[in-house]
Amino acid sequence: MNGSRAAISRPARWMGGTRRTVPFVAPALASLALGLWGIDRRDSMWRDESVTYQVAHRSLGELWGLLGHIDAVHGLYYLLMHGVFSVWDGGLVALRLPSVVATALAAAGVGAIGARLAGRRAGTLAGLVFALLPLTQQYAQEGRSYAMVTAGVTWATYFFLRATGDARARWGTAYALTLGLACWLHEFAALALFAHGLTLWWSRVPRPVWRSWAVAAACVVAGLLPLALVSVGQAERQLGWLGRPGLTAWLQYLALSATGMLLCRLLVRHRGSATGSDAAAGAAGSSTGVVSLVRLALPLLITPAGLLMVMSLVKPWYVDRYVLFGMTGLALPAGAALGRAIGQRRRLAPAVRVPAACLAVCVVVAVLLPWSLLMRSPESRKDDVVAVAHAVQRTAHEGDGVLFMPSRRREWLLSYPGVYGRLDDLALAESPESSHTLQGTELPAAEIRRRILAADRIVALTDPAGQPLDPFPREEIKRKTLEDHFDVCSRTPLRGAQLVVHARPGHCTP
Structure with a gap:
C-alpha cells in the first residue's frame, strides 16, 4: 500500500543480533512444543477431522467431484492435506502436524506485530500468550484449516502494518497475497478486511494510505470471488446444520470483547510509564505505539466475530472457530500489559x-x-x-447389517474402511466417492425398510440418548422398523455416540 509513509505507528528501534529474533522464535518454539505435546490426543479423532482424513485420501478426480458438490470452502485445505498424505501417510500425527506448524507461524506473527508496535518484551509475551490460549491449543491439534487461516490472517496483519508506513509496493502485495491465501483456506478470513479498514479509520491515516489499502482489499475480494460464487450455491448443504448463536455464544463473545477492551484501556491510561530496555528504545512506553496496538488489536478481536454473529441472526453461519484469528487481537494487548507489569517490578520491594x-x-x-x-x-x-470404530470392531459380526442414525454419522466409520467393509450398509445407495458427497446417499425410505426386514442382526450407530431426532422420512422409517420388528440386544454408550445391537426377537446372543 504505497503512496504515503504516514504509518499507523513508528516501529521500535530494535537492537540487532539474536535479541531481535526473540519475539519471533520464542513464541514459535513454545507453540511448537505445546502442539507436539500429546498430538495424538490419546489416539482419538472427532468427526470433522475424520472428514479431512477420508477426503484427503481420495483421488484427485474424486476430490474435484466432491468440491463441485459440497465443501468447496475447504477445497484448498483438502488439496494441501492430500499432498501431505501422498508424501507421508502418518495417521493422526500427519493429520495434525500442519496445524501445529501453522499455529507456530501464527504465534511468531503475533510476536512480530507486538514487537513492532510495543517493543521486544511486549511482542515476545504477546506471542507466548497467544500460544497458551486454550482455543489456540485446541485448534493447533485439529486436523482442519483454522490454524492455517489464523496464521495467514496474522501475517497479513503484519504486512498490513508495514504497508501503512512504507512506500514500497512489496508490503501491499504481500498483504493481498497472504490474506487472499487465507481466504481461500476459509472465506470468512475476508472479515479481517473490515477489521483492518476500521483500524485505518480509527488511526486517521491520509488518503493515499486508504487508496493503497483499498486496491489491495479489492484484489483480495476479486481473487476470492470464484470461490464465493461456488460456495454460496453450497451454503445450504454446507451450513444447514447450524442454528443461530445462543445465549452462551453471545456471553462468550461479550466476555472476550470486554477483556480485550479492559486490557486496552489499562494500556492507554498508563502508556507513559515505560521502564526497562524497551523504554530506552522508545518502544514499550511509546504513546504512539501503545495507541496503535490498541487500534489494531481491538477491531481484530471484536469486528470479525461480531459481524458474523449479527449476520447469523438472519442466516446462521456463526461458529467460533470460523473467526479463530480474532485471538490475535486478544493476545496483543495481553502481552503488552504483561510487559508493562514486568517493567514496573522495580517499584516492588526486593523481598516482594x-x-x-x-x-x-x-x-x-x-x-x-x-x-x-x-x-x-x-x-x-x-x-x-476411533472409539466408535474400535467398539464396532469388537461387537459386530462379519456381514451384520449397519444403520447410521442419522445418515451423516456414517462419518464415524468412513475413515476405517477395514471395519466398515465387514458390514452391510443397509441404507446406502451410492458411496461417498461415487456420489461426490461426504457421507454418500441413501435409498428411498421404502427400500430401506425392505432391507432392514431382510436382516437378522443389525448394528445401529446413533447419537447419544436425549439428542434431537431427525424428522426426515428415511430416519423415521429406520427407527420405526427397528422398534417394531427387532429386540435391543445391547446398548454401548460412547463419547458422543452410542452403539445399539438389534436382532430378531429371541435371537440376541451374548
Whole structure:
C-alpha cells in the first residue's frame, strides 16, 4: 500500500543480533512444543477431522467431484492435506502436524506485530500468550484449516502494518497475497478486511494510505470471488446444520470483547510509564505505539466475530472457530500489559518481587494446566471416531447389517474402511466417492425398510440418548422398523455416540 509513509505507528528501534529474533522464535518454539505435546490426543479423532482424513485420501478426480458438490470452502485445505498424505501417510500425527506448524507461524506473527508496535518484551509475551490460549491449543491439534487461516490472517496483519508506513509496493502485495491465501483456506478470513479498514479509520491515516489499502482489499475480494460464487450455491448443504448463536455464544463473545477492551484501556491510561530496555528504545512506553496496538488489536478481536454473529441472526453461519484469528487481537494487548507489569517490578520491594513472581506463575499454571490437559483428551471434542470404530470392531459380526442414525454419522466409520467393509450398509445407495458427497446417499425410505426386514442382526450407530431426532422420512422409517420388528440386544454408550445391537426377537446372543 504505497503512496504515503504516514504509518499507523513508528516501529521500535530494535537492537540487532539474536535479541531481535526473540519475539519471533520464542513464541514459535513454545507453540511448537505445546502442539507436539500429546498430538495424538490419546489416539482419538472427532468427526470433522475424520472428514479431512477420508477426503484427503481420495483421488484427485474424486476430490474435484466432491468440491463441485459440497465443501468447496475447504477445497484448498483438502488439496494441501492430500499432498501431505501422498508424501507421508502418518495417521493422526500427519493429520495434525500442519496445524501445529501453522499455529507456530501464527504465534511468531503475533510476536512480530507486538514487537513492532510495543517493543521486544511486549511482542515476545504477546506471542507466548497467544500460544497458551486454550482455543489456540485446541485448534493447533485439529486436523482442519483454522490454524492455517489464523496464521495467514496474522501475517497479513503484519504486512498490513508495514504497508501503512512504507512506500514500497512489496508490503501491499504481500498483504493481498497472504490474506487472499487465507481466504481461500476459509472465506470468512475476508472479515479481517473490515477489521483492518476500521483500524485505518480509527488511526486517521491520509488518503493515499486508504487508496493503497483499498486496491489491495479489492484484489483480495476479486481473487476470492470464484470461490464465493461456488460456495454460496453450497451454503445450504454446507451450513444447514447450524442454528443461530445462543445465549452462551453471545456471553462468550461479550466476555472476550470486554477483556480485550479492559486490557486496552489499562494500556492507554498508563502508556507513559515505560521502564526497562524497551523504554530506552522508545518502544514499550511509546504513546504512539501503545495507541496503535490498541487500534489494531481491538477491531481484530471484536469486528470479525461480531459481524458474523449479527449476520447469523438472519442466516446462521456463526461458529467460533470460523473467526479463530480474532485471538490475535486478544493476545496483543495481553502481552503488552504483561510487559508493562514486568517493567514496573522495580517499584516492588526486593523481598516482594520473587514471591510475587512465583505466585503469578502458580496462578497461570493453575488456570491453564487443566485446560491444556483437557484439550489433549478425547473429552475435548464432541465425539471420538476411533472409539466408535474400535467398539464396532469388537461387537459386530462379519456381514451384520449397519444403520447410521442419522445418515451423516456414517462419518464415524468412513475413515476405517477395514471395519466398515465387514458390514452391510443397509441404507446406502451410492458411496461417498461415487456420489461426490461426504457421507454418500441413501435409498428411498421404502427400500430401506425392505432391507432392514431382510436382516437378522443389525448394528445401529446413533447419537447419544436425549439428542434431537431427525424428522426426515428415511430416519423415521429406520427407527420405526427397528422398534417394531427387532429386540435391543445391547446398548454401548460412547463419547458422543452410542452403539445399539438389534436382532430378531429371541435371537440376541451374548
